[in-house]
Structures are given as C-alpha cells and as structure tokens.
Amino acid sequence: MRLLKIVPDNTNIGFVKLRGWAFAFTLLLTIAAGVLVGVRGLNLGVDFVGGLMIEAKFPGDAPIDNVRKHIDALGVGDAQLQQFGPKNTVSIRLPLPPVHDEGATNALVTKVQSALAQDHVILPFNQVDTVSGKVSDELIWKGIFAVVAAVFCIALFGIVRFEWQFGVATFISIFHDVLMTLGFFALTRYEFDLNIVAAVLTIIGYSINDKIVIDDRIRENLRKYRQMPLGELIDLSVNETLPRTVMTSLTILLALLSLLLFGGHVLRGFTAAMMLGVVVGTYSSIYVSSSLLITLGLDKSRFRQMEEAGDKKKAARARAERIAPKP
Helix, strand or coil: CCCCCCCCCCCCCCHHHHHHHHHHHHHHHHHHHHHHHHCCCCCHHHHHEEEEEEEEEEECCCHHHHHHHHHHHHHCCCCCECCCCCEEEEEEECCCCCCCCCHHHHHHHHHHHHHHCCCCCCCCCHHHHHHHHCCCCCCCCHHHHHHHHHHHHHHHHHHHHHHHHHHHHHHHHHHHHHHHHHHHHHHCCCCHHHHHHHHHHHHHHHHHHHHHHHHHHHHHHHHHHCCCCCCHHHHHHHHHHHHHHHHHHHHHHHHHHHHHHHCCCCHHHHHHHHHHHHHHHHHHHHHHHHHHHHHCCCCCCCCHCCCCCCCCHHHHHHHHHCCCCCC
C-alpha cells in the first residue's frame, strides 16, 4: 500500500524567485492591517475596557432595536450591543454601577433581565462577566508586554543561535503575523479579550517553531553546499522542510476546524485567530523569513570560513592522534 504524500519527493519550487511579489503582497497586507487597526480599532472585550458584559439568548432571532430601547430606558449608562454567533444571541455591554460590589452588580443584571422580559421570553443569561477599570488597565499593559516580550526574546534567540540576519528576519515575520491577526479582528469586529491574547502568543510560538526548523536547515546546508548560490540554497532548504511544514499546518487546521464547527460561538474568535495565524505563519516562514536573508545580505563566506576552520581543527586532531605514541 502506497503512503499518501501531500508533498511529492524531490519537490523543487522556486520560492526565492517570487520574493519580489511576496514582499509587495506582504507589505500591502501589513499596511492594510495597520490602517484597519488604526481607523476601526479593536472591539475590546470587558477584560480590557472594564464593565459588565451580559450574553442574552432569545427563543428566536434577537430583536436588537427593541433590546436597545429597553436597555436605554433603564438609564444605566451607554450600552453597547453586538450580535454574534447564533442569530438568537446578543452581547450587552454596560458600565459598572457606581458602587462596585457584588450586590449592586447582581441588582443591575436582574434589572436588565426584568426589562427584557417585558416583551420577550428570554432564557437565563448564558454569561455574565464583570471587570473593574483598574483591572482592565493592568490587563491591557500586561497583554501588550507579554506579546512584545515574546517577540523580542524570540528575535534575540535567533541572533544568538544563528546570525543577526536570521534574528531580524524572524522578528519582521512574526511582527507581520501578529499585525495580520490584529487586522483580522479589526475587520471582523470579533471581541478581543484575554483569550485572543493567548491565541496571539500561541501563534507566535507556532510561527517561531516553523521558522527555526527552516533556519536550522539553511544553516546546515550553508556548511554542506559551500559553493551553491544563496538563492538556490534557500530554495533547497525550504523544499526539504516543506513536507513537514505542510503536514504540521494541515493537522493543526483540521483540529481547529472541528473546534470552530463544534466549539460554540464562545470559542469562535479564539479558533478563527488560531486558524488565521497558522496560515499566515506558514506563508511568512516560506516566503518572507527565508527570502529576507538575501535582502539582509547574509554572508556565506563567514560560514565557509567557519567550516574550513573546523575542518583544519579536525585534521590537526587526526594528525595528533596518528603520531601520538600508543600506550
């Protein structure tokens, strides 16, 4: 029985020759994502903005306009309503009551439920979350710090483990992956909360794992094929790791697809971010990170000199062993 091979043996795709188009496409997407985040902003969840978030479920389609009328009549502050997932579910975001205690919060929830029950038969609230303004500010800065620290440490690892060109290329690629994820949330208006920060950090981890595998193969081939042009060597390295990259991405996407279909709307934002991150991370590993080594001027001669120096040391050690008197 023949084994299924998604990527055939001896695959030889010229990725480097397409790097001009890839860089232009990547730059266009990066600018578009930055504009979306700057203009539309992110739909920050209660974790980051503070307040009370109630998820109400109706027997039929949620009457957004009627719900807004009842909430505004309560006089509890500026309410934000958003319909997502099933058409019978609506998210109601309210400012916290002046007295921040559990009793006042429960009273506000009961007031909202009573107001909605006047015209509609609603099921018990699916979810009620409360976060104070002080806690939300801390979460914002801690979330930003976690993402920035992760990207910086990964770039530093690439510089120490390989050459500075590898670290810079990895940093640019991961920055691109993160910005694509933020642009996606600015476009779709999915709620951006701590779960999404966890998804972004997971995307960074997946992306760096893919890039390190390719970088390590490039470094091995730099020592193995000393006379091969850098562009051909990068193509060879990417093609050699392509079966592993494709199979890893497909298996992760299949798992995420099942989570997207059966995990419910609560996990939909997290799952969508992860799926986008896998696709974007794979693309940037193949077309951006590796090809950037040429643009950044990776010097093959240094690897050649290091290898020659290693060969000389091995030869000197062998000669010493041959002439050493036997006991």
